[in-house]
Amino acid sequence: MHVVHHIAELRQALAAGPRPAFVPTMGNLHEGHLALVRQAKASGLPVVASIFVNRLQFAPHEDFDRYPRTLPRDSELLASAGCDFVFAPDEREMYPTPQAYKVAPPAALADILEGHFRPGFFTGVCTVVMKLFQIVQPGLAVFGKKDYQQLRVIEGMVRDFAMPITVVGGETVRADDGLALSSRNGYLGTDERQQATALAVQLRAVADAVRADPARTAAAEQAAMDALRARGWAPDYVAVRQRSDLLAATAPDTPCVVVAAARLGNTRLIDNLEF
Template sequence: METLSTIASLRALLRPHRAAGRTLGFVPTMGALHEGHLSLMRRAKAECDLAVASIFVNPTQFAPTEDLARYPRDLEGDRRLCRSVGVDALFAPTAAEMYREGAATWVTQDDATARCLEGEHRPTHFRGVLTVCLKLFQIVQPDRAYFGQKDFQQALLVRRMVRDLDLPMELVVCPIVREADGLAMSSRNRYLGADARRQAVSLWRGLDKARAAVAVGERDAGRLADVIRSEIVAAGPCEIDYVAIADPETLAPVAVVERPVVALIAVRIAGTRLIDNLLLAP
């Protein structure tokens, strides 16, 4: 596996493979890798001739009050993990490499789907996410890019960007990978102390109880949201940004569950912001 830090060196490495008609799978990450990331890399390797991953803690998707400075970083450990699952090339650029001085071009989506949920609580977040994703897609030029379902709204918006800008690639969204007790794997789980880690499982318990309620006939979205919220609040002190039952294509609120919906939550526990979601089918 080669590790490259410049756009020019990555393009030079990939050029002959692309010219030979080899397919390229791409997994963009911010590092602090866990089994969720590795599952994406394994799938890219299984479905494409080459697997490329990136590690870049993207400063433009963090607000000034967020955790950019303390976001977990372990490039050497991440390199070992990438190598262990067969990644062929790892792109690990600096911020200066990705954003030239005076850069003034951004990708935005300004509609209800982008403004709700994460867009409401982190209003500058998706501008940074979409911009860096487009830049990475332009640099790597993958046939397929692999994203996790945990960042449900992000994957939805990136898929729309790929469609709207006619990018010649496929976006593959893969299932959430969970710990044995149900907690969705996340790099930010590293922030959790023992008590907060135990409390964090309440997100999954709430989602699972909502699924069970749907299975026995509950169709009122408000009551389903209350089931989730009650489970989280009962587990201990927290700050809930949102609990939503929404259309999985538009994220518009749903009042009655008559077709598949997605339950989405964002909660702060002991200062750590966690997100999770689950598709619910009547």
């Protein structure tokens, strides 16, 4: 496996081969990331994973400065998963001048849910992913379904810009107790880690209630929010949406997903469950 820090070096290394499969990350990797790399590897293409903590998608009050940078460990994990190239640029390489050109996704998708509580987040995501796509020139890109809205935003960007990239989603990897794996789980204290499973429990409760009676959707969402608050959480949203565009479901048999974001202590967690 090759660890590459410069755009020109990566382009030269990839020039002779087929367009690679690409897994963009911010590092501090866990089994969920490695599952995406293995999924990319199964395509038979060379695999590039990027590690870059993107300032553009962090609000001033968020955890950009304390987000863990663990490149040596991440590189070992990626090598064990079969990754071929790690692209790990620093900020000066990615943004040698302030990034004046940005990709603004449509408000109907990007300003709801996560975008409502984190204004500008998806503009930062789209801008860095667009730039990484231009650098890596992948034929396939793999994104985790845990970031469900992000996956839909990236799919839309690729479609609208007619980019010759197949975007696929990787299933959420969970701990034995049901907690979705996340780089931010490391912020949780011991008691908080035990309490963190409540988010997945409430997702299942909402999905079960709505499957039984779609007319109970609003009540099920509110019950989940109330249950989380009662256990010391500060929920931002628990919402049932149709999978295709994350708008409210328009028919009883529409494939749906329940998405949620909530803060436990100082740690904000997101999760979702398709049904």
